[in-house]
Amino acid sequence: MLACFLSLTLQAQNAVTVQPKIMVVPYVTEGVDIRQTIESDPNIRVVMSKIREAFDKRGFTTVDFEAKLKAQSANNALSQGAQSDLKSMVIQGSGADIFVEAEYVPTFSSSGNSVKIIMKAVDVSTGSALASKDAYFGPKYTEDMGLLAGIAMERVADEFLSTIQMKFNDIVQNGRSINIDFKIGATSSLTMNTDVGSDSLPLSDVLEMWMGDHAYQNNYHIQGTTDLEMIFDDVRIPLKDHNGNNYNINKFGLEILKFVRSLGLQIDRQTKNNTLVITFK
Numbered sequence: 001m002l003a004c005f006l007s008l009t010l011q012a013q014n015a016v017t018v019q020p021k022i023m024v025v026p027y028v029t030e031g032v033d034i035r036q037t038i039e040s041d042p043n044i045r046v047v048m049s050k051i052r053e054a055f056d057k058r059g060f061t062t063v064d065f066e067a068k069l070k071a072q073s074a075n076n077a078l079s080q081g082a083q084s085d086l087k088s089m090v091i092q093g094s095g096a097d098i099f100v101e102a103e104y105v106p107t108f109s110s111s112g113n114s115v116k117i118i119m120k121a122v123d124v125s126t127g128s129a130l131a132s133k134d135a136y137f138g139p140k141y142t143e144d145m146g147l148l149a150g151i152a153m154e155r156v157a158d159e160f161l162s163t164i165q166m167k168f169n170d171i172v173q174n175g176r177s178i179n180i181d182f183k184i185g186a187t188s189s190l191t192m193n194t195d196v197g198s199d200s201l202p203l204s205d206v207l208e209m210w211m212g213d214h215a216y217q218n219n220y221h222i223q224g225t226t227d228l229e230m231i232f233d234d235v236r237i238p239l240k241d242h243n244g245n246n247y248n249i250n251k252f253g254l255e256i257l258k259f260v261r262s263l264g265l266q267i268d269r270q271t272k273n274n275t276l277v278i279t280f281k
Contacts, residue, residue: 017165017169018168018169018172019059019165019168020097020098020164020168021060021061021062021063021095021097021098022055022060022061022062022063022097022098022099022100022121022164023064023068023091023094023096023098023099024048024051024052024055024062024065024099024100024102025087025090025099025100025101025102026038026044026048026065026102026103027101027102027103027104027118028087033086034069034086034087035069035073035086038066038069043106043145043146044104045066046145046146047104047115047117047145047149048065048066048102049146050146050149050150050153051100051102051117051119051149052064053150053153054150054153054154054157055157055161057157058157058161060161063094063095065090065094068093068094069086069090072086072089072090072093092124094124095246096124097123097125097168097239097246098122098123098124098130098164099122100119100120100121100164101119101120102117102118102119103117103119104116104117104149105117105118106145107139109139112138112139112140112141113138113139113140113141113142113143113145113148114136114137114138114139114140114148115135115136115137115138115145115148115149115152116135116136117134117135117136117149117152117153118132118134119132119133119134119160121160121163121164121167123171123274125246125247125248125249126176126178126248126249126273126274127272127273127274128176128177128274130164130167130168131160131163131164133156133159133160133163135149135152135155135156136152136155137149137151137152137155171239172239174216174217174236175215175217175219175236175237175238175239176216176236176238176239176249176274177234177235177236177274178235178236178237178249178252178274178275178276179232179233179235179274179275179276180211180231180232180235180256180276180277180278181229181230181231181232181275181276181277181278182207182229182230182231182232182278182280183228183277183280184227184228184229184280185280187281188280188281190203190265190280191203191227192204192225192226192227192228192230196263196264196265203280204225204230206263207230210259211232211235214252214255215235215236215237216236216237216238217236219234219236220232220234220235220236221233221234221235235252237249237252249271249274249276250271253269253271253276253278256269256278257269260278260280265280265281266280267279267280267281268281
């Protein structure tokens with residue numbers, strides 16, 4: 001009986017759910033100053049607060065976007081050209097695992113006021129969409145948009161957070177999915193069939209062997225290979241590194257850079273969302 005109890009206890013400990021740290025971010029159109037948007041409409045701040053409250057109530061750890069925004073603005077002398085990039089700078093430096101972009105859409109009418117909140121959960125590291133949900137409440141005869149937003153969120157928060165947690169559980173267990181596109185540059189003398197390395201194997205085979213050793217749990221998939229390109233459409237990378245720090249697509253790209261240089265080759269790297277493009281010079 002004691003052995004059975006200890007076994008069940010260990011299983012329960014191993015099954016502990018790792019919850020993501022979430023930051024709620026207001027939606028703004030491209031090129032719009034996000035600080036001005038928040039400051040010009042107090043209802044936006046109220047709605048963001050109500051969304052965070054719904055998440056906090058359910059035991060999720062949230063990050064205060066407005067506080068991070070103020071800190072980022074105070075620590076950086078941003079040029080006018082960098083204003084539209086401020087949102088992504090705050091997100092990347094927030095320490096959050098997932099950000100929820102929320103658009104607040106009020107409707108005012110003689111029959112009462114309504115609130116619609118359009119939400120999209122995105123993986124901070126890769127930019128991959130994880131979940132989406134619309135919350136709605138009204139019409140009701142009140143000017144208290146926070147009240148309407150709070151009721152709207154209570155109606156959908158459980159389902160929305162359940163979907164986010166399910167997707168995050170998959171990341172914890174199987175790693176984050178990224179795309180890697182290896183290309184041969186226009187002026188390069190290489191092809192994917194060029195023999196490289198101490199074993200003088202074709203470049204495509206060397207890349208696949210390295211990927212097998214470094215993809216999380218040896219989990220990767222090749223979409224296709226030609227003389228000038230090799231596409232990995234699903235490569236898993238870990239959530240954390242060996243020191244427990246957040247791991248991301250840029251850090252994986254750095255490991256590729258080190259490996260390629262060990263072969264005596266040179267590359268250019270570009271990252272966009274969850275796609276890493278490696279171009280051989």
